Amino acid sequence: MKRTHVHLSDDWAMTLGVLFGEGSVRTVQVxxxxxxxxxxxxxxxxxxPSRIWxxxxxxxxxxxxxFVLHEYCHVLNQWDTHRLSIFRYxxxxxxxxxxxxxxxxxxRSFAAREVGRCCQLLTEARTRDAGKRSV
Ligand SMILES: [Zn+2]
Incomplete structure (x- = not known):
């Protein structure tokens, strides 16, 4: 069977780590x-739980x-805190x-509220990466 689990890029790992907490983000399989x-x-x-399909x-x-913030909010703030279950949904x-x-x-409201900060963090992460490469 073909593996469909995606590797989380460093810029996204850094950004989602700030928004949701360092440890939890890498546990999510996309x-x-x-x-x-x-x-x-x-x-x-x-x-x-810990999955986005x-x-x-x-x-x-x-x-x-x-879209990313919306789905990660479901996983990390709802499923993985056991507030969400199939029955409850x-x-x-x-x-x-x-x-x-x-x-x-x-x-939806989490994503709308955090999208500006998310884009800013992504830009910072990418700028930092570009800086590292050029040194
Ligand atoms: Zn949704």
């Missing part, structure tokens, strides 16, 4: 082009900081649907 998402074209990603390529995922989804689901509202 899988790209997940075959079992093919029949669900409206789903771009699904999360679980992507329908598309990791490259496209990491080119969209708000479905109960919430049946109660209010997708958009007003409290886990989605939280992930």
């Amino acid at each position: 899988h790209e082009r997940v075959w079992w998402l093919w029949p669900l074209p409206w789903v771009a990603a699904i999360t679980g 992507l329908r598309g390529r990791a490259e496209d995922f990491f080119a969209d900081p708000e 479905l109960r919430e989804w049946l109660r209010v649907g997708y958009w007003r689901n409290l886990y989605e509202v939280e992930a």
